[in-house]
Amino acid sequence: MRYNEIKPVKTKMKTYVVKIKLQQTGYTNIIDTTVMARTPEMARRLLRQQYNNKHVVVGQPKELKV
Secondary structure (H helix, E strand, C coil): CCCCCCCCCCCCCEEEEEEEEEEECCEEEEEEEEEEECCHHHHHHHHHHHHCCCCCEEEEEEECCC
16 A cells, blocks of 8 residues: 555444434424434434534434344
């Protein structure tokens, strides 16, 4: 391998199903969503950051077997 060649990095991305809680004025909705991440903790972090709410995730992310 020459110095200027870039070797691709292989990551094991998994799809997780996660229940999230969306709070609106007057009601709360709990829905299932999917997210691709390497670990369940990473899936939780991604959803918390996306929705800007640390209490958005309900329960544990479960790996979706395809």
